[in-house]
Amino acid sequence: MSDTTVLIVAVLFWLGAWYANNRLAALTPQNERTKFAINLLIPFLFGASLLALWEGITRGFSVPTVLLPPPSMIWERITNSVPILWADFVQTYVKAVLTGYIIGCSLGFLIAILVDRSPFFRAGVMPIGNLVSALPIIGIAPIMVMWFGFDWQSKAAVVVVMTFFPMLVNTVAGLAAAGQMERDLMNTYAASYWQSLVKLRLPAAMPFIFNALKINSTLALIGAIVAEFFGTPIVGMGFRISAEVGRLNIDMVWAQIFVAALAGSLSYGALSLLERSVTFWHPSNRR
Amino acid sequence: MKIKPRNAFVPVLTIITAIIAIWYGAAVFMNAPFEWDQAERIGKETNWSAVVPATMDQKRPVLPAPHQVAEEIWKTTGAMIEKGRPFSKRSLIFHAWVTLSATLLGFAMGTMLGILLAVGIVHSRVLDKSMMPWIITSQTIPILALAPMLIVVLNAVGVSGLFPKAVISTYLSFFPVAVGMVKGLRSPETMHLDLMKTYSASRAETFWKLRLPASIPFLFTSMKIAIAASLVGAIVGELPTGAVSGLGARLLAGSYFGQTIQIWSALIVAAIMAGLLVALVGWVGKIVSRRMGAREAVA
Numbered sequence: 001m002s003d004t005t006v007l008i009v010a011v012l013f014w015l016g017a018w019y020a021n022n023r024l025a026a027l028t029p030q031n032e033r034t035k036f037a038i039n040l041l042i043p044f045l046f047g048a049s050l051l052a053l054w055e056g057i058t059r060g061f062s063v064p065t066v067l068l069p070p071p072s073m074i075w076e077r078i079t080n081s082v083p084i085l086w087a088d089f090v091q092t093y094v095k096a097v098l099t100g101y102i103i104g105c106s107l108g109f110l111i112a113i114l115v116d117r118s119p120f121f122r123a124g125v126m127p128i129g130n131l132v133s134a135l136p137i138i139g140i141a142p143i144m145v146m147w148f149g150f151d152w153q154s155k156a157a158v159v160v161v162m163t164f165f166p167m168l169v170n171t172v173a174g175l176a177a178a179g180q181m182e183r184d185l186m187n188t189y190a191a192s193y194w195q196s197l198v199k200l201r202l203p204a205a206m207p208f209i210f211n212a213l214k215i216n217s218t219l220a221l222i223g224a225i226v227a228e229f230f231g232t233p234i235v236g237m238g239f240r241i242s243a244e245v246g247r248l249n250i251d252m253v254w255a256q257i258f259v260a261a262l263a264g265s266l267s268y269g270a271l272s273l274l275e276r277s278v279t280f281w282h283p284s285n286r287r
Numbered sequence: 288m289k290i291k292p293r294n295a296f297v298p299v300l301t302i303i304t305a306i307i308a309i310w311y312g313a314a315v316f317m318n319a320p321f322e323w324d325q326a327e328r329i330g331k332e333t334n335w336s337a338v339v340p341a342t343m344d345q346k347r348p349v350l351p352a353p354h355q356v357a358e359e360i361w362k363t364t365g366a367m368i369e370k371g372r373p374f375s376k377r378s379l380i381f382h383a384w385v386t387l388s389a390t391l392l393g394f395a396m397g398t399m400l401g402i403l404l405a406v407g408i409v410h411s412r413v414l415d416k417s418m419m420p421w422i423i424t425s426q427t428i429p430i431l432a433l434a435p436m437l438i439v440v441l442n443a444v445g446v447s448g449l450f451p452k453a454v455i456s457t458y459l460s461f462f463p464v465a466v467g468m469v470k471g472l473r474s475p476e477t478m479h480l481d482l483m484k485t486y487s488a489s490r491a492e493t494f495w496k497l498r499l500p501a502s503i504p505f506l507f508t509s510m511k512i513a514i515a516a517s518l519v520g521a522i523v524g525e526l527p528t529g530a531v532s533g534l535g536a537r538l539l540a541g542s543y544f545g546q547t548i549q550i551w552s553a554l555i556v557a558a559i560m561a562g563l564l565v566a567l568v569g570w571v572g573k574i575v576s577r578r579m580g581a582r583e584a585v586a
Contacts, residue, residue, distance in 0.1 A: 025412040039416060046417035067440055124298025134515040135561045136522050138431075139534075139554045142542030147349065221429040229435070229526050230542050237432070245435045248443075253436045261428040268427040 003059040010056020017049035069251040077251040078258060084240070085259050092237040093263050095152040096224040100159025105216060107160065108167025109209070113197075115168070116175045129169040137162050141227040152236075155227040162223040163216040170212035174205025207282050210275040217267045221260060307353055314352040318342035321349070351548045359552040379556055385533040387560065389449050389521040393456020394514050400457060401464025401513070402506070408465070409472040409498070410490070419469075426462050431455070431523050438524060452524035452533075459520040460513035467509025471502025500579060507572025514564045522557060534560075 021042050029035050051071050057063065058070040065073060078085065115121045141158050148154035178201045186196040228238025237256050244252040322341045326333035343352045351359075360379065367378040404422070407414045434455050441451040475497050483493045525535030534557045541550035 021413050021417050025416050042413075042416040043418075043420040047421060066443060120298050121302070122298075123295045124300075124302040127295050127299055128302055131562055131565075134511075134565050135558045136515075136519045138519055139522060139538055139550075139557055142538050142550050143547070143554075145542065146545070146547065218427055218429060222431045225429055225432045226523055226526075230539070241432055242435050245439045248439075250436060250440065257428070257432055257436075260432050264427040264429055265424055 003062060007056040007060025010052040010060070013052045014049040014056075017045045017052075021045055066248050066250055069254060074251050074254040074258065078255045081252070081255065085255060087235050088237045088240050088256065089259055089263070091152060091233075091235045092155070092224050092228065093221070096155035096227075096236075097159060097220045099152070100156035100224065101163055101216060101220040103156070104160040104163030104220075105167045105213060108164045108212070109171050111164075112168050112171030112175065116172055122172060126169065126172060129165050129172070133165045133169055137165075138223060138226050141223070142230045144227065145231045150231050150233055155224040155232075155236075158223045158227040159220045162219045166215050166219070167209075167212045170208040171205060174208025175201050177201075177208060178204035203281075206275075206279045210271065210279065214268060214271050214275075217271060218264055221264050225260065310350075310353050314348065314350045315339055315342045317349040318345055321345065347545050348547055351551050355548055356551045356555055359548045360555060363552065364556075379534075379537070379552065382532055382534050382537050382553070383556055383560060386518070386521050386525065386535065386557070389452035389524065389533070390456055390514070390517045390564070392449060393453035393520060394460050394510075394517040396453060397457040397460030397513055397517060398464050398510060401461040401509075402468055404461070404465045405468030405472055406494075408469050410494075422462065422465055430458055431520070433458075434520075434523050435526070452521050455524040456517035456520035459516040463509040463512040463516065464506070467505045467512075468502055471505025472498045474505065475501045503579060504572070504576055507568060507575070510572070511565050511568045514568055515561055518557070518561050518564065 024038050024042055024045075027038060029038065054068075055070045055072060058065075058068055115125050138158070140161055141154075144154045144157040144161075148157050182200055182204075183196065186200050191199070225238035225241070228236045229242050232239040234243075237260060241253050241256050244250075244256075319338050319342050322338045322345075323333070326338075342348070343355070345351075348355070363377065363379040367380060404418070408419060409415075437454060438451045441447065441454070472494075479497055479501075480493070483497055488496070521533070522535040522538070525531075525533035526539055534553045537553035538550055541547070541553065
């Protein structure tokens with residue numbers, strides 16, 4: 001297919017998808033399943049038409065691949081360099097992100113439970129935690145690289161610090177979420193501190209905790225990738241991105257971004273599924 | 288549960304004092320090995336009473352003590368003003384301004400984009416159904432990974448300086464605003480919407496007189512998040528340009544040359560800036576809400 005044909009086909013596809021979406025959105029099906037399918041189909045068509053336009057414009061107007069490579073070229077690069085992408089993924093995601101995420105989240109959770117026992121500390125920690133959550137914590141990356149060396153440990157350390165505060169603040173807020181009535185009920189049952197914590201307050205805090213887990217899943221990936229800009233062994237997603245940008249291999253950069261996007265959305269999706277099964281009682285999950 | 292700021296004053300002060308005390312302790316602990324090592328190399332006997340003060344005053348400490356950072360910040364801000372050169376390249380005011388301008392431009396563009404998207408989404412079913420899932424997905428993507436590419440590519444076509452950084456800030460800040468505004472524009476109750484209908488108000492009138500005023504508290508709540516995100520975007524956007532100017536560049540230059548005090552002072556200035564920006568947005572929001580008699584946003 002010549003490049004002009006690609007452009008024409010892409011524009012036609014985009015117009016068709018736009019028209020189809022207009023019609024689909026106007027439908028009001030009674031059937032739950034059809035509704036679900038339509039709600040899935042519309043964003044899918046929208047995304048597909050964006051991809052088609054991207055392909056059509058970059059090839060039709062022969063945009064230099066240094067500026068913006070067409071999706072087909074990026075896909076080719078992805079399929080051709082699976083070993084490299086996999087090695088980078090293991091280095092950045094499996095080693096740095098997961099380790100840091102688990103340590104940071106559990107630390108934030110445990111400290112929150114400790115802090116929660118004293119109203120004095122709770123009053124002091126909340127404003128500070130909220131402030132710190134708004135700070136550009138990513139800036140500690142160069143310090144961590146100096147302290148923990150070039151390998152993944154320093155990236156995990158950045159992730160620990162970045163994920164700690166959202167978890168702390170959300171868990172403390174969540175532990176206050178159980179209603180007074182329910183707490184009084186636990187008291188009348190002569191429930192001990194731990195019993196009411198495990199059976200009432202932690203379950204009530206779950207929506208907050210999952211909120212933090214979701215925020216952190218994105219933050220962790222960002223932290224690890226940006227920390228690699230400050231110094232790294234010759235493997236890792238952040239390293240690959242900065243190195244290939246320097247050599248103007250933009251398709252490789254997009255391939256890395258694709259992997260990062262996939263990892264990010266999959267972990268987010270997994271957390272959402274888990275949340276739905278843990279907090280099935282919450283109003284937002286009721287049908 | 289809401290904590291009144293006045294009741295929180297003593298606890299916050301206590302915790303800050305504790306943090307500074309821990310910081311000093313950590314500085315001694317982390318810098319001491321270097322001092323012992325130095326003393327051993329020149330074959331000099333030394334003891335803790337000599338080592339501890341020395342750890343407070345190293346040139347390139349592993350962890351600078353708080354007063355060293357404070358001194359460095361003063362040297363690069365206040366002292367520069369006294370010398371009458373507040374915008375020299377060595378002054379942190381200059382670098383902070385570079386970062387701040389990119390942050391503000393990106394924040395303004397991101398807020399505009401977010402509001403426009405939200406208006407579109409609220410008024411069109413197609414946009415709602417086709418774009419909302421993608422807007423949410425776009426935030427699960429570690430977009431900062433795009434930063435170096437964006438900077439280099441835009442540089443290649445001759446766009447450099449402020450704008451590429453602002454683009455990254457825009458991307459980071461549009462999302463909270465879009466989501467918050469969608470919530471806000473949908474916040475009027477059915478009763479109020481029905482009332483507008485009985486007045487035979489047009490869509491535009493309903494928008495200007497009901498939906499928009501109702502959304503203002505939501506807008507400011509999400510703008511607080513957006514401006515913090517913008518600052519992060521601007522700082523990260525300064526990393527790949529090769530450490531020319533800006534707080535991000537100071538971080539990078541500091542890490543190249545092992546200037547820990549410089550890194551920490553840039554970091555603290557960035558933190559102060561983030562705190563001030565968020566407080567400023569919150570303050571403006573409070574004034575606007577009071578003037579409009581608006582209700583609190585229930586996110």
